[in-house]
Amino acid sequence: MTLAIFLTLAVISVITALLMVFAKSPVHSVLYLILTFFTIAGQYVLLNAQFLAVVHIIVYAGAIMVLFLFVLMLLNLNKDTEPQKSAGWKLAGAIAAGSLLVTMVGAMHGSIQIAGAEQSNPQVGLVENLGKVLFTDFVVPFEIAGILFLAAMVGAVLVGKKDLKV
């Protein structure tokens, strides 16, 4: 059962990811990517990481991709103005990515094992558990992420500002 759900989701996510890459219109790409994100959220649920799944939806589907759509729509970029890269270039890209995949999988194949597989704490993905870890062990990175956000915010505002002078 679980395996079947996993495989279904996996197949859908790979297909939609490919469609995302190959879609001519950027808006379609965005929508395919959102579908991919939903399947990934499904995988999180399968992994009993519900909190993660919901946050994933909120952040990626709910915020980031909306931003993408926004920009696409504001700039009205859907016209197929994107000049396609040459076939050779595409082939090169495919070979590069393919060889990356083959190398990675080949190098890992057969040696994938998880060190702590004997421990079993199915509650690990629940929000209480995550909260404890986040606010004890990982509180420093949590604070540091604040700097990151502040910087990104200032940066985004700075970039987005229209020039006041002239």
Place this chain on the structure above:
Amino acid sequence: MSILLLFSAGFIVEKIILISVLFAITLGVAAYSTYGERKFAAFFQDRLGPDRAGPWGILQPLADGVKMFTKEDFRPNEAERWLYILAPGAFMFVACMTSAVIPWGTQLTVFGTPVDLQVADLNIGILYILGLSSLGVYGIMIGGWSSNNKFSLYGAIRASSQMISYELAMGLSVIAVVMMTGTLSLREMAAQQTGFNWNVWYQPLGFLIFFICSLAECNRAPFDMAECETELIGGYHTEYSSMKLGFFLFAEYINMFISSAVTATVFFGGYNFPGLDPNWLGGFMGPIVLFAKVFFFIFVFMWIRWTIPRFRYDQLMHLGWKSLIPLAIFNMLLTGAGVLYFGK
């Protein structure tokens, strides 16, 4: 708990029935909200409102529905075909999904078996709602964009930026409640507010922010920028007609219903009311109380709509970013201090 473990036949049947009932109720409430809206609008304006279809016009929603179905289904030539069709469906779907985690009551005893009046007790229920409400943007954006009409696009962009902006303040105000109650599950939240021990007494500011944000999230007046007729004709659904338009309108009322339910559950004790045990009447007392609250909030939504003039767009954004979000953060700090001090 993982969803996977729960697959048992009885469980599934129970849930399917519950979902169907809930779905029916949702649609019914939404339908009659349209009626209510028109009726209340009339009352606020010293009018009577629709009163021809049936006694007091009670069949008006049916008539509207029939009209929607029978009108010409028009699709602009330059529209993106599939997205144009997809958008209202997506909007509607997201709106309907949200009701899954709201605890409508404690338990109902039907034929001797207790039935939870909640489709899924996710322990992150409130996040689920926030997540889904953030997805509502897509229907609007896709619809507005795929119509290939600049007014639709403006409407869509306005609506979605408004929703995104207010979602932040909304989330922050909810977090304050979460800090206080110590749970993300709506069920637990409702269970905690027995009697008159409602969260709103502890979180008046949080409630205010939440409520304003839910107005904005539902694209309701005074934040109905998206369909600001004087500027944008009909907003993102300018080009829609027939039942596709109906879906959009309908989904907005569903959203209003759900956000009323969430407001009632999070801040106003859910199915609790002092003196009224939710288990009375075989468990029906809970839903009755909750629905009473929900209807009250729906009324308030309409009341506000017919009282307060529409904001200008920049005012809306200023309110969201410069007032509500700082206020929500302040509220969070306040709550944190309170939790620390009282050790609740």
Place this chain on the structure above:
Amino acid sequence: MSLLLILIPLLSSLAIFALRGANVRYVALAAAVANLAVTAAAWAGFDSSAAVNHAFSAPWVPQAGISFSLSMDGISLLLVALTNLLAPLIVLSSYNRSFGQDARYYGLVLMMIGALNGVFLADDGLLFYIFYELALIPIYFICAIWGGDDRIRVTLKFFIYTFIGSLFMLVSLLWVYMQTNVEGHHSFAWTDLVQVQLPEHTANWVMLGFFLAFAVKMPVFPFHTWQPDTYVSAPTGGTMLLSGIMLKMGIYGVIRWMVPLAPEAMHTLAPTFITLAVIGIVYASIIAIKQSDLKRLIAYSSIAHVGLIAAGVLAWNKTGVQGGLIQMLNHGINVVGLFYVVDLLERRLGTRSLSDMGGIAKSAPRFATLFMIITLGAVAVPLTNGFPGEFMLLNGVWKYNFWAGLAAGFTIIFGAVYMLRAYGLAMFGTTNDNTERFADVETRDWIVLGAIAALVILLGFFPQIVLNLTDASVNRILGAVQI
């Protein structure tokens, strides 16, 4: 004392850069003379029996075993003396020319002198390397700013040749350094480096690295291609520095660093090196004969002479090394004199071409005499300073290998041929318009040329002054290195 020799020129060069006045040339001269005085004092206080004199040592990067240590033995003193003897002459000889911004020129010259002193005094491998490279920068600027035609290309070629060469030296030096072990640390001290026993294979590479650096500097055939061009295009002061002192850095490096650090490779590589040196002698001499440009001729003669010195030193026997040392001093003196003469001729006649000269001896007899003396010194006529050096060198090479000695002997013959030919063409024969009006030497020329001529004769009569000075040191260094 050692530190002073470096600091005086370096600091005064900084002062000159800062002063920027028109009269910096006097400051420069004063600094050079002061340095000469310090050298004299050092010589006076020199104790040839001691291993090192006037040692100065301060830790620099103790963690990496680098120290700022200077010391002086006979060989160092000889070269320091050469440097500081020539320094005032070079400064003085530059008075004849305006450099636009004098401060820069004299500052660079003094900087160069400081660096050269550092090279000869350094007792630490890395310090040696640093001074070795530091010497390159001022001479690069001197040549590239005030040089003749095509100076940028020529000087860049010169710079890159020498720099790449010295980088190889650095690698070799590092290699040896990595083998040292003094209380858990590596060390750059000469005494520590010398003690390293390298396997023969490695030693070959190490020596090759050193050799590349020094061969470019000397220069030895076939690494000499930069040299004639650079000499010709450089201003006289620069040429003097290059030929008079900088060449000696290479030979000094061979004696002090290359052979002691990788003696194991001498068996394998020395024959090759000596062969190259000898080929260079013959090759350069033959070309020199054909030259009509006086400066270029001297440049080629310099290659020939240095080839001989290199061959002698590489033979690594006492006669050879001693001969090399004395010849370094003498060649420095002679070649500076010759270049001064060339400069004087060029200044007066506007040309360096031998075909445009002739009959100067008639109009300027005193000049002709001084030129004669210096030429004879360069030709190594007995009783001039060139003779003992060349003799000992030939002797050394001869001891090492008969045929090499024979081939090297050509230097003297060829040298006599081209030098005398040049002298004859310039000084005798028929006068032309230019040379008829050739005025005789002025006071400043008198001082410079006179001093050089005096040295030529003095050292020709008393080579023992030098030989005594270096004798103990050469013994020590030969003893320390077992081949």
Place this chain on the structure above:
Amino acid sequence: MLEVIRSVPVEYYVYLSSVLFSIGVFGVLTRRNAIVVLMCIELMLNAVNLLLAAFSTYLSDAQGQIMVFFIMVVAAAEAAVGLGILVMIYRNTKSTDISLLDKLRN
């Protein structure tokens, strides 16, 4: 409970992530529209997230999921800045084709 989850071998998650990651890389290499490139990068980050979540569950260790949150944080910040840059460029060129910007090369 855990047995149910673990009926999917962890290798599958690794392979799935690798495939998604490679698709993202492919997109970055071949597409010219900057927005699509940015989306491909987001896909890569999501492959990472999936991998981390899978490891986290199989290791019974919450760190992996915490890391996912940080990645999300960064993805959001990057998206904001990146899209800001795109809008800025669009103001100047009216295009987001990255190869249009290759004027510097010459």
Place this chain on the structure above:
Amino acid sequence: MQSLTNRSRNVVNKKMNFWERIYLVAILKGMWTTLKHFVRVMFGKSHTVRYPEVKRPFAPVWRGWHVLKRDEKGAERCTACGLCAVACPAEAITMTAAEREKGEEHLYREEKYAAVYEINMLRCIFCGLCEEACPKEAIFLTDRIVPSDYARQGFVFGKDLLVEGVEPEKRIDVSVRQKHIQEKKWAAETAH
């Protein structure tokens, strides 16, 4: 300047204090206002009239659809003098005069009559000047509403729509307003 009504307010640009700036009080006041209306309607005090079935009485001064009156015998009073057309500020009235033939005395009171009399209801501003200008008391404005139409042509009302019927039951009563006007006049005169 003395204000005409007691509802006017002077604009005060004073800086709002904190409570005013958060608007909550003002909003609640507004809500209270609307709620009052709501409650009033809930308890039956709606102003709505179920129109076709129930009609709201007009004000006595209401001026609507013109009528061309007949005299007691049923003859048209209009003599096509054209004073109404001259008086009309909107120039909505046109007419064509004709001479009365023998045997038409019961139709037209004077020898001259309007063969064509048209009022363009789209131009008419219902000012009532025609009424005042008429020397024959032939034209009056009544309390009837001009019906709507789909075409512009339909708003040019000819005699078929203007002249009242002959039968007594088809006569149009204009007495209400006339009486009101008369009373006003008397009141004004007595005041003097």
Place this chain on the structure above:
Amino acid sequence: MKSLLILFIGAIVVLFAGLGKKKGLLQPLALIASLLALGASVLDLNMGDASGLNERYADMFAFDQYALVFTAVTLVAVSLLIGLTGWGFRTLSDTLGDNLGLILFSVCGALVMFSFQNLTMLFLGIEILSIPLYVLAGSRRDDLASNEAALKYFLMGSFATGILLFGMALVYGATASFDLTRIAAAISDGQHSVGMLNVGILLILIGLSFKISAAPFHFWAPDVYEGSPNLITAFMSTVVKTAGIAAFYRLFAEGFIGAQGFWSTAVAAISAMTMVLANTTAIFQNNFKRMMAYSSISHAGYLLLGILSIGNAASNGAGALLFYTLTYSIATICAFAAYMVVAEQNRDGSFAAFNGLGKKQPLLALMMTIAMLSLAGIPPTAGFFGKYFLFTSALDEYPWLVVLAVINSAISIYYYFKVIIAMYFSREENDYAAPVPAGFRWVMLTALVLIALLTILPGSVYALI
């Protein structure tokens, strides 16, 4: 940690001062923040845990000696750069506060990268460093080249982040932790999936190579460096590189030391490729900034030699990196400072812009000369010691690589000397000499003094670690 806090607070103060239109205060404020942070880190040097604030924070940070010295080095560079902002940012008057604030934020990221003990921190540090820089690279908003630089930098940076993260995820899967010590322990235990670990390390290596622009992942650097505003280019080629390489070293020395047999070959190959590619390409550049970009890439190649010294107890690779980054930073800043003035005189970015500078502005030319000599590593400039320390640190294990590095430094002379040749030996093209702003004078003077000090006492810095 103190430095981090000071910088963060300083950044916020500067932001608010910028909002308050206190333009005159901005540069001094930023400078004060940077100098205070520098002071704090220097005071804590050699104190170990004595100051209390400097040890580990929940196993996330370790402000140990290593972190502190690199902090100090970076802050020296940052202070110098801020000294240049007065004139360098003069066209950005309305966003000056934001830009300075972003620079300080970015430095916060660098500090995190020096001190991380956990891959999470490394990742966050990299992002805090990079995100402000994406913006700063495009801070000349109406200039297309600047825009392009921002976009390219952003895309490549995020791409690299993705690769890096995939690597981190695999390492996590193999070792069950993000903590460096626990990763190291897991690797030495041998109880891990070798395949996953190796792929992970390789991907991290690639990601970091992107960040420090090592070949073959350097292709973005020239465009970005050329397009960015001069000051930001200087920042990128100094602070970013320092942070990248320091983090690189810490990660591989403390986390992946057990797998050295696997990655050292890869690092060596990358190093060799970087040096050769960058130097040979740099020769053909006619534009100064492009040349500096390639030179910066080549320096990344040299710096990787320091990584290769990991595990060799006899060599002090960290000290070598420290010294090298310091001298390299100072020289680069000097070069850019001089170039900024020159670019003002002569809009042409090619070497011809320097023609006749030696006559026109001797001091500027002298600074440039010293900077170029130092970059080329010509003795006795401080740059020589940097190269020397680095090369010796790797000589034991990789003699062939050191020889290659030496050959490459020889090649590099060619292009560094192009500048010197233009300055001293070419005729000036216009006689307009822009006055050197006061801030530049001070910065150059300070840099000169620092170079001199480093030349005289290289050991003082080298031995700090």
